Every structure is written in C-alpha cells, then in structure tokens.
Amino acid sequence: MSRSTSHNPGHFDVIILGAGAAGLMCAATAGRRGRRVLLLDHAERIGKKILISGGGRANFTNLHCRAENFLSENPHFAKSALAAFTPSDMIALVEKHRIPYHEKTLGQLFCDRSAQDLVQLLARECAEAGVEIRTGTRILAVSKPDRFRVDTESAAGPASFTADSLIIATGGLSIPKMGATALGYEIATQFGLDLVPCRPALVPFVFNPQDTERWCDLSGLSAEVIASAAPSPRRGNGNGNSRRNLQPSFREKLLITHRGLSGPAILQISSYWRPGEEIILDLAPARELTATLLQPNARRDLGAALAALRTLLPARLAERWLELHPPAAWTNPALARFEDSLHTWRLNPAGTEGYAKAEVTAGGVSTAELDAKTMQSRKLPGLFLIGEVVDVTGWLGGYNFQWAWSSATQAGNAV
Numbered sequence: 001m002s003r004s005t006s007h008n009p010g011h012f013d014v015i016i017l018g019a020g021a022a023g024l025m026c027a028a029t030a031g032r033r034g035r036r037v038l039l040l041d042h043a044e045r046i047g048k049k050i051l052i053s054g055g056g057r058a059n060f061t062n063l064h065c066r067a068e069n070f071l072s073e074n075p076h077f078a079k080s081a082l083a084a085f086t087p088s089d090m091i092a093l094v095e096k097h098r099i100p101y102h103e104k105t106l107g108q109l110f111c112d113r114s115a116q117d118l119v120q121l122l123a124r125e126c127a128e129a130g131v132e133i134r135t136g137t138r139i140l141a142v143s144k145p146d147r148f149r150v151d152t153e154s155a156a157g158p159a160s161f162t163a164d165s166l167i168i169a170t171g172g173l174s175i176p177k178m179g180a181t182a183l184g185y186e187i188a189t190q191f192g193l194d195l196v197p198c199r200p201a202l203v204p205f206v207f208n209p210q211d212t213e214r215w216c217d218l219s220g221l222s223a224e225v226i227a228s229a230a231p232s233p234r235r236g237n238g239n240g241n242s243r244r245n246l247q248p249s250f251r252e253k254l255l256i257t258h259r260g261l262s263g264p265a266i267l268q269i270s271s272y273w274r275p276g277e278e279i280i281l282d283l284a285p286a287r288e289l290t291a292t293l294l295q296p297n298a299r300r301d302l303g304a305a306l307a308a309l310r311t312l313l314p315a316r317l318a319e320r321w322l323e324l325h326p327p328a329a330w331t332n333p334a335l336a337r338f339e340d341s342l343h344t345w346r347l348n349p350a351g352t353e354g355y356a357k358a359e360v361t362a363g364g365v366s367t368a369e370l371d372a373k374t375m376q377s378r379k380l381p382g383l384f385l386i387g388e389v390v391d392v393t394g395w396l397g398g399y400n401f402q403w404a405w406s407s408a409t410q411a412g413n414a415v
C-alpha cells in the first residue's frame with residue numbers, strides 16, 4: 001500500500017492522540033501498512049504508564065486471556081479483537097525483539113529486565129514503520145470541518161494538522177500524576193458518542209471508621225483469601241438483568257493497608273464493586289478450620305482455636321480475628337457458625353482510593369458506538385477509539401495491555 005501522496009506536510013492519513021500502549025501499537029500497525037501516521041502526546045516521553053506497570057517489569061499479556069476476563073456493558077465486544085491479535089501474537093513480537101520474559105503466576109507474562117524493553121520495542125516498531133511522533137504537544141482542539149483537524153501547541157509553537165482518520169488512544173483517568181486526562185471522553189462526547197459512566201477499578205478499598213479501628217494497626221499483613229463482591233440484588237447490568245450471576249470470585253492475596261485493603265484479590269473485586277455494597281472474604285479457602293476441634297477428645301478452647309487459625313493466617317491477624325469473632329460457645333453448632341464466619345467475612349468499605357491509586361478506569365466510550373472488528377465509530381466514519389478509553393476493562397494480570405494491543409491492531413489494520 002502506498003503512503004499518502006498529499007504534498008501538504010501537515011496532512012496525514014492517520015492522526016493518533018496518545019502515545020501509550022494502544023496508540024504506539026496502532027501507529028506501528030498502520031505505518032507498516034503504508035499509512036502516513038502522526039502520533040501526538042502531551043507527555044514529554046512515550047509509554048509512561050508502561051514504564052511503571054507490573055512493578056516496573058510490565059505484565060504485558062496473559063496466556064489465558066479470554067473475553068470473560070473483561071468487564072463491559074457488552075461482554076462479547078472484546079472477542080473479535082482478542083481473536084484477531086492474541087497473546088501468542090504479542091509473545092511473537094516480544095521474541096522477535098529478543099526481549100527476555102517469564103511467566104510469574106496464573107499465565108501472567110512479565111519482562112525479565114524492565115518495562116523499558118517494551119517501550120523500546122514499540123518505539124522501534126514505530127520508527128521502522130515511519131511513524132512521526134511528537135511528544136510535549138498539547139491538544140488544543142479537535143474538529144471535523146471536512147477532514148479531521150487537530151490544533152496543537154508545543155515548545156515549537158502552535159501547529160495544526162489534518163487527517164482522514166483520527167484515532168483516540170488517550171487512555172483512562174487513572175493516575176492523573178502520570179498525565180491521565182479526560183480528553184478522549186471529551187472528544188467522544190463532542191462527536192455525539194455515548195459514554196458508560198467511569199469509575200476507578202483495580203483499586204484498593206478504604207475501610208469505614210469502625211474497621212479502620214479494628215484492623216489498620218495490622219497494616220502489612222497478608223493472607224490468601226477468596227474475595228467476591230456482593231452486589232445489591234437491585235443492581236442491573238444495563239440490560240435489566242441481575243449482575244449476581246456474572247460476579248466472579250478471586251483466590252489470591254489480600255493485604256491490609258494503613259487505610260483499608262489491597263492486594264490482588266481486593267484489586268480484582270474492586271472492579272465489580274459499587275459504593276454502598278458489601279464485599280465477602282473467605283479467610284480459609286477450601287479448608288475446614290474447626291475439623292481438629294470437632295475430633296472426639298480434642299481440646300475446645302481459645303488456645304486450640306488460635307492454634308488452628310495460625311495454620312492459615314499470620315499470627316497477629318489470627319489473634320485479632322479471634323478477639324473480634326470468638327465462638328459463642330464450644331458446642332458443635334457454635335463451632336459451625338464460627339467456621340461459617342471465617343468463610344463469609346462481610347465488609348462494607350467506605351470507598352476506594354480513587355483514580356490516584358486505581359490501575360485502570362472502568363466504563364468509558366460505549367462499545368455500542370463502535371464496530372468490534374475495526375474500533376471505528378458507527379456514527380462518525382474515520383473516528384476510531386482504542387485501549388482503555390473504551391468501555392472494556394480487564395482483570396489484573398496482563399489483560400489490560402492485551403486489550404490495548406488487540407484493539408490497537410484492529411484499528412491499525414482498518415485505517
């Protein structure tokens with residue numbers, strides 16, 4: 001495919017806003033297909049969020065990635081993109097660039113050395129594809145008199161560019177300190193696209209005052225739990241159906257913080273939680289803690305209960321649990337209730353740590369607005385939206401990057 005033959009240096013086949021995971025991948029894909037691509041970002045450098053991801057090692061995909069690992073008003077929407085550019089395709093790209101990586105747990109793939117390897121990969125792909133990247137560029141206005149027009153300002157002064165296609169890859173609202181803005185949602189709204197309300201996701205919980213008092217001096221302690229959100233029965237999924245059956249539970253670590261709860265199990269369920277709802281924790285996954293106490297001739301007292309609890313939980317957490325939830329008696333029914341309370345610890349968080357600490361933003365541009373095979377707006381041909389700005393939100397574990405790569409490739413192949 002030949003590049004645009006336009007002689008206007010300010011005109012491009014494609015302008016992409018946002019040089020993060022999705023924008024960079026999309027630019028490289030479109031550039032390799034011969035498109036003349038301009039990639040703009042207000043940050044001073046590309047891929048800033050990639051650099052801090054996965055503890056600096058970027059959990060860049062997940063071997064078990066499926067549409068079921070994502071939240072969206074349309075749970076089927078991601079299928080097409082995830083099938084067109086799979087985790088294996090991403091691994092092939094990483095191997096092509098000789099980046100060493102490893103599986104940590106649950107199919108999560110991380111760079112061995114640093115997330116910088118991944119940013120370099122994307123930068124090299126863009127360079128080879130002839131993409132023009134301009135960082136430190138503020139987007140002042142976007143319009144569509146006939147073609148798309150983007151007015152910008154940078155250290156070099158104001159500049160305007162035009163393009164046949166405009167791709168929004170400006171990400172979500174999480175971590176404003178890293179340069180997150182609402183620009184993508186604003187442009188979508190400007191062009192009449194519907195939004196699903198945004199909320200922080202993959203985010204720690206803040207305790208209510210009573211639980212703060214009870215637990216926060218134990219900050220730093222962790223335990224393996226099964227966590228689930230307990231949606232109010234009245235909450236629908238947008239289609240008039242209860243969400244209850246759609247709620248997964250997660251068997252991973254919980255961490256007590258100085259303000260509430262974090263750790264992978266908690267981050268996962270935070271994406272499903274809504275203000276006012278409870279969360280449920282099983283502190284003894286697949287274990288029957290009172291089994292030893294129920295044996296004939298076994299000791300039945302606080303010491304025996306504590307010894308049993310300590311096989312599961314850090315000592316101080318076990319002691320605190322027993323202080324706050326001692327068996328009402330040492331009878332079989334009372335021990336059964338004690339066992340039950342351990343498996344169904346119901347908590348009512350006061351809230352979350354918000355966008356400042358959220359890994360991602362749930363909600364965003366409604367998938368009903370987009371063609372799943374191209375990520376193109378149904379209302380406005382030539383406008384594409386990819387990555388986190390779209391109402392597709394992955395679980396913790398490399399799913400969000402995979403969505404960025406997959407949705408970006410769909411659009412890059414369509415422009």
Ligand code: FDA
Nearest residue numbers: 018020021022042053054059170171183387388398400401
């Ligand atoms: P992304 O946020 O990457 O890029 C958006 C770009 O748009 C940025 O470069 C930004 O500067 C630019 N932009 C925004 N507003 C603009 C404006 N007004 N003008 C110009 N440019 C603008 N996921 C995962 O799969 N594995 C992991 O290990 C992690 N780890 C992780 C850690 C932390 C701390 C966070 C915060 C997030 C993660 N994630 C993750 C999530 C992952 O980083 C995220 O889902 C992707 O980066 C989304 O890619 P996008 O390209 O859509 O947005």
